[in-house]
Amino acid sequence: MLIIQSPVGVGLALTFLIVFVIVLAGAGVRFKQFIWGYWSKVTTDVATADTDTASTESSTVEAGTESQATANSTTEDGTDTTHELQEQAIESIDRAERAAEYADYEMAVESYEEALTQLEKAAAEAANPDVEEEVEATLTETEAALDNITTRREHRDSIATTLQAAERSFKEAIARYAAAEQTVARIRFRQARDAFEETQQAIDDSDAEVLAQPIDVSFEEEETLSSMAFEELAVLNESTVEALAAVDIESITHLDAENGEMIPSVVSDLKESDEISSEEAALLTILSWWYEGVGREFTTETEISWRYEQADYGFNQST
Helix, strand or coil, X not given: CHHHHCHHHHHHHHHHHHHHHHHHHHHHHHHHHHHHHHHHXXXXXXXXXXXXXXXXXHHHHHXXXXXXXXXXXXXXXXXHHHHHHHHHHHHHHHHHHHHHHXXXXXXXXHHHHHHHHHHHHHHHHCCCHXXXXXXXXXXXXXXXXXXXXXXXXXXXXXXXXXXXXXXXXXXXXXXXXXXXXXXXXXXXXXXXXXXXXXXXXXXXXXXXXXXHCCEEEECCCCCCCCCCEHHXXXXXXXXXXXXXXHCCCCEHHHCCCCCCCCCCHHXXXXXXXXXCCHHHHHHHHHHCCCCCCCEEEECCHHHHHHHHHHHHHHHHHCC
């Protein structure tokens, strides 16, 4: 008490008090810093953990979404692909049917084969069993249609082969007849006649319109005559050549049997007036059927029937 009451004691007491407060204040600051630092670390770690968890969950969700999208895309792509292939197959089938109507069997077969390829791919791509069953049914129908058209094509090809042989024999018969080779000419005319008759029968027996498209026939080698000018043909008498020239007929190309007549009218007129013999009339008639080239086309049954009549006439005139 004495110390406090004295000036010195009061000073000492105040000094001690001030030091004590300062020490206490410093300790408190350090304590607050410690507590604040610890709390900051804890909250930072928690926030980081929460962020990582959220990021992981977000990535998982995104990955799941992408996987689902991929799956959906795959399914949709498969469906779209199947549908597109079906549409393409339908177009090919329509094209094949139109071609078959016009007896264009080559195009029909090619189109049906394209359709089968497209349908087979569509069946393989189909994810839906019902769609696959539908495609398989169309596939079976298309295979049957292809078989039918293939049979028709083979039948037409067979007719074309026979017709080609007939026309080749026919043209050779004319050339041999003009060369006065009567025996060979007779054989060739007979072969041509029989082949034309066989062709007619095959067409009549066919259920299809065989001549809806023309049948082209061609030969590897072209038959030729010694000359197209009458004055250069040794088989004709000079008087016959003069009689023909008098009516402006100087070449084989000037002869023409019109209106379905077997014998050209100019030949009939000369024969009736006794300006040419029956043998020469037959020769001129046969020469009027001649044409240059290595082939021709037949468009109607009438043309084939007419060829049969001509070959029969040539056969009967050959001796």
